[in-house]
Amino acid sequence: MASLILDMPRKWQKQKRVTGRDLSKERFQFIFQHEYEMEEILNKGIHTYEEWPIVMERWVENPPPPDYLQYVDIWVQIKNIPVNHYTEKAIMALGDLVGKTTVVAFDPEKSQRQDYVRAQIRFNVANPLKKSKIINLPNGGGSAEILYFYERVQKQCYHCQRMTHEKSSCPLLVREGKHEALKRRHDGEERKIREDKVRKSVREVEKDPVTERIALRLEDPPIVTEDLNRGKGLVFGYETSDSTSAKSGSRGRQKLLGDAIRSEVSSSLVVFKPVDNPVQEMSRVFPGIVPTSGDPTVYKIGLFEATSSEKTKKRGKPTKRPYVKKRRLRKVGEEMEQEAGSSQSGSVSEGGSKKRISESENSDGRANWRKPNEAVPNEGLSNA
Structure with missing residues (x-):
């Protein structure tokens, strides 16, 4: 205000003819020596100081009206x-x-x-x-x-477009700031209450593993089934008691049918007929498969035939041919005996069978009883 009192008379070019007084932080008074100079200033319209508009009116002695300086x-x-x-x-x-x-x-x-x-x-x-x-x-x-x-309006509030203040001190922004702070404080308290409720709910959910899996991890719950043999495929159950076998008539058939459907064998539906002796029935249907000794329910593949004993194995006539080393020694003895008797090839009989002996010999005197380029036939396993 002190700067305004000194600068405005110089701006009007009436330094020594106008005196100013500081009334408050927002109001001032100028006293003119001549009335026509005052009228001249008032008729110029709006005046500014430091680019801010100034409201000027004629001073009144009586109490001013409500719209004075407005x-x-x-x-x-x-x-x-x-x-x-x-x-x-x-x-x-x-x-x-x-x-x-x-x-x-x-x-x-x-x-x-x-x-x-x-x-x-x-x-x-x-x-x-x-x-x-x-x-x-x-x-x-x-x-x-x-x-x-x-015209001649330079500064104003760029928020509310008023000429009485700057944007930084706009009453609307100050009021909005207080409202936002109060709202944030209120929202902060509500947010804290909501967070506490969420934490409490999560702790309660974590106590139940199924609920935790569904609500927190967003996974499907496990499937509970009363079928104890689910996923095993076809399950064969053999009972030793005749009463148990007879009792499992329709119930066993329904169980096997249900197992076949659950194991996705719907394309080839199998129906089993209960029998008194399952082992004998399997030996009759599958002659190449018989139960092993010691466990009649375990099967293996072999050259077997179904018999009444269920454990008798059909074997062929055993081979009485001597082992390879003995046959070689026998052949060498026969060649030596042949060389001592005559140089011509002949036949010797042993055990009711004939064998031919080659006339040719190697350069070192040994009998050429096998040609190197000929493959030795499969003589089978030794009985030694």
């Missing part, structure tokens, strides 16, 4: 006026949309070189400065957006 005269430029509405009444009505129109600078007899029309309005500084206004044209002419530009 209005200022501002020149405003009105743009985008429809071409059919360039009249004094239309311009006055457009000015009244943002304030009270007092002067209209318009002459329809002269050419207009600007794209706007000027009008002076008495503006209430408590209201925001409107930058535009959409109006509906008469006679179904549609709508138009009227633009306003305020």
Whole structure:
């Protein structure tokens, strides 16, 4: 305020003819030596200091009215006026949309070189400065957006568009900030309460493994079945008691049929008929498979035939041919005996069988009883 008292008289170029007084942090008073100088300053319209507008009125001795120091005269430029509405009444009505129109600078007899029309309005500084206004044209002419530009108004709040404060100290933003802080505090308490409820619910769910698997891990629960043999396929059960076998008539058939269906053997449906002696029946149906000794329910593949004893194995006539080494020694003895008797080939008989002896000999005197390039036939296993 002290700087304003000193700078404003110099700005008006009336330093020694005007004196100022500091009344408060927001109000001041200037005293002019001549009244016409005061009228000159008031008629200039809005004044600014450090780019902020100043509201100035004539001082009154009696208590001021409620709207004292609330209005200022501002020149405003009105743009985008429809071409059919360039009249004094239309311009006055457009000015009244943002304030009270007092002067209209318009002459329809002269050419207009600007794209706007000027009008002076008495503006209430408590209201925001409107930058535009959409109006509906008469006679179904549609709508138009009227633009306003305020002369000599530099600083204003860019949130509420008022000339009394900056954006950083806007009462609306301060009120919104307090409301947001209160809301955050309230939401924080509610959030804490909700988090406590969620933690409590999770702890309760973790006590039950099935519920934890479904709710927390989002997995399918395990399937509980009363079928103890599920997944085994076809299950064969043999009972030693005749009463048990007779008792498992229709019930056993239904069990085997159910096992076959559950093991997905629906393409080849098998129905089993209960018999008194299952081992004998299996030996009759499958002659190549008989139970092993010691366990009649275990089967193996071999050259077997089903018999009444269920354990008799049919064997062929055993081979009485001597082992290989003995046969070789016998052959060598026969060759030596043949060389001593005669040089011609002959036949010797032993055990009722004939064998031919080769006449040829090797260079070292040994009998050539096997040719190297001929393959030895499969002589079978030795009986030694």
